[in-house]
Amino acid sequence: MVRPAQASRAGRTTGGPGVNPAEMPADRTALRPVVAAAVSTRRGIELLLLAFAAVITTGALVLVEANQNQELTLTLLYLGLAYLALFAAAHVAVRRFAPYADPVILPCAALLNGLGLVMIHRIDLAKAANALARGNPVPDADALRQIAWLTLGLVLFVVVLWRVRDHRTLARYGYTAGFVGLVLLGLPAVLPSALSEVNGAKIWIRVGGVGIQPGEFAKILLTVFFASFLVAKRDLFTTAGKHVLGMTFPRPRDLAPLLIAWVVAMGVLVFESDLGTSLMFFGIVLSMIYVATERSSWVLIGLVIFGAGAFAAWTFVDRVQVRVAAWLDPLSDPASATYQVSQGLFGMATGGMLGTGLGAGRPDLVPLSSTDFIFTSMGEETGLIGLMALLLLYCLISTRALRTALAVRDTFGKLLAAGLGFTLAIQVFVVAGGVIGLIPNTGQAAPFMSYGGSSLVANYVLVALVLRVSDAARRPASDKSRPEPGAAPTPPRTPLAEAHTEMVSRSGAAGGAEVDTPPHGQPTPPRGRSRE
């Protein structure tokens, strides 16, 4: 555990002056060379935004309690304090290990997480009331378990920031990450259903009472793998083939990696009955290839083969057909087949523009209202306005990650940040789009909000990685040479500012085949240029 006492003290002392980042005093700048102070760390802004997130979360909680006629219990107070302490600790860790990191991402995640916790708690109350009315034993509170998962998630967040001092070291483990990721992705498909199937989707590994969704971790590992793979094999993807319709198509023989990704995506779709993971996985691959190659032909090919595969799956797989039918007409069988989707839509419609008010709706009527369908729960109680705010928060996190990709100077960092940012966006698209009827429903957790450990823990690892890259992007060159306290003993590297040849620094490279790629300098070469 991080030291919570110190965390909250740090929170208090820097809260006030943090209003104006230019006047950040400080405990840290004092230790630094003068030149470093020229670039603000913007940690004060982060703290202010975190405090803002805490205020909104507290307000939401008070509303729920008021509308549910609950008294503020001591347990709830502890929950609130735990939330504050955890994010204060996370903030201190960012200050210490990634002082130049993006100040917006963590508060956005904290706010989504806080509102998610409030909603989970609110549905706990409804479940307890229902159980009492029926004379059943009151189920355990999910909110408490979610706090435990949050704790684990933030511990991993700190560990990642602490152990991974330079994101480029991850490139060394690219193939390992790829292998483990693929195993995690495929494992539920080969496990017996008793161990892997929950609510019809084979995306779980359940041992004892605890279930994890390995796909959540696979997405990060695979993003790391693709980033390193694309850096290493960039030539393969940029070699020009035919020019058609103003687009440069790759040579057919170079399509193999994309086809392998396609096969994996289709396997996930068919054997795990999970369009969400499939779409997400393939979307990540496609976006990263596009970013690496700048060729829209890859996107075109990818979309065509994915569309064809999805169509084939729809034609031959019954489960997929059921979900597509429920999507096309969500009200066709509201008593059974489309019960869940239609109840979600009813909830949102009942909430309307302004919502019923937190704690005043009936989100518990929707099955899985605190996990897969938390978007409709939020839509019902906070209305269209609240739902829009939540979606924009996700948009903010994702675009901040992509902005980080723009700012960072090494190719691996760019691809990693872009991949992670896009991962989050497409996951939100798949989950929210599924429950509000934009695409067929799949059954995945909303990042940061849904009840469920795997998603929460994995997404905090994702945030930690993005913060690590953004710290590298904004860190002034002069600050680079200063050894960080407790830094992993890495050999001295070329300062980042001078490393914009976009090659991964392979000092002491362990994994990954070395390809002697000529420097690929800025500005970007004209599209379609083939290298001889």
Add this chain to the structure above:
Amino acid sequence: MNTPLRRVSLVVMGLIVLLLGQATWVQVVKADEYKANPYNQRVLLDEYNRQRGQISAGGEVLASSVATDDRFKYLRTYANGPMYAPVTGYYSQVYGTSGIERSMDSVLNGSDDRLFVRRISDVVTGRSPAGGNVALTIDPKVQQAAYQAMVSRGYEGSVVAIRPQTGEILALVSVPSYDPNPLAAHDGATQRNAWNSLNPNSSDSPLINRATSETYPPGSTFKLVTTSTALEASMITPQTPVTAEPRITLPDSVTTLENYDGERCGPGPTVPFSTAFTKSCNGPFAQLADQVGADRLRAQAAAYGMENPNLTIPMPVAESSVGELGDGASLAQSGIGQRDVRLTPLQNAMITATIANGGIPMQPHAVGQIQGQDLSVVDTTEPDRLARAISGGTASTLTQLMIGSENGGTSGGKIPGVQLASKTGTAEWGASPKTNPPHTWYDVFGPVPDPQVAVSVIVERGGNRGDDATGSSVAGPVGRAVVAAALQQGGR
């Protein structure tokens, strides 16, 4: 690689915009439709926690929500449940709603736009939000007389009474009826038992509102429409001689059509039309229908309000229709209210009320006022004149013909000193029309010359008289009892 990064950012924003668009579609554009879906329990659950408005008639509270101490705060209770059930309908957590409970739901639950200002003031003044009240045009005395007249004789069928000048529905009875109270119980098992005991899937279920949702062959009461058509076309007067033969051969066929019991209409070869009307001889009316033709007959029926699938009072009323009028034979049979002619009792009462009102049909309605929580008037239903159906001359001729019919009848229950005008009907129905006990009808209004009420009565399957039942002997006394009750009120 910054250009594709910017494009990917745009894609991300595009995805979010798609989600925002879809959320708007669900929560704004389709919101009302989804919200009103019967599978959406939220609205009902929410309503159980609010005081629903009451339904009243003539100062009597028929349905109200009373505070309870279980997990739903209010229980819907019905005073005199079975008598008023065809009007109030039921309000069930499991089985949904019907009647006024359904049609006036937005007022009763407080969401109606007309209550908007009050809702705001509720919020400002901190009053607990509650629904508006619905005051019906039903006259409790008339409703009670009609209900008792049916139930005490063991009849099944329907009675509808309308004030001719305004279209206000004074009585709307459907027998057998049911008690809506157990359907509104908070206990699911009570609701289920009550529901199942009402044979919800049977075509004969008490849940079916016979006055508005059931259509019957009108029999001889439809001769009012046939006669109207002929009078409007100036093809006939009360003195016109018509056939007196006991049976005629239908046009375009070899089938014969005979009078009730095969009686002659008169001793000679012909009788005046007024006599044929009084005796309700079938032959002349069948020939008359053939003479006026299908188009004019259908047009006249439509002018009386038939052939309208969208009539609401505000409960939806089943469409009354003259049906197929293909050949001469079917046209002739339709002219005496058989074949495919189908009317709701409410429609038959509308026709009677139109004649009573000098030929102008008034929009029938059961809701008189919408009131706020504090019984202040929010909206009053104004009488709505529809397009004239028949001329004043035709109306007064028909009235005279109906007086002859009433005075020629033999059954009891006449009101001393009150001149009524009526038409009876005895309609064959079903697969074996000659052996089924007939449905009996009685359309009446009075007093002439200043009619205060128009009534249509149907007693299914001959009431207690079996095969010998006629409109005059079975339905007549019921109708006259209803008129008597209405007139005791002094006509408003």
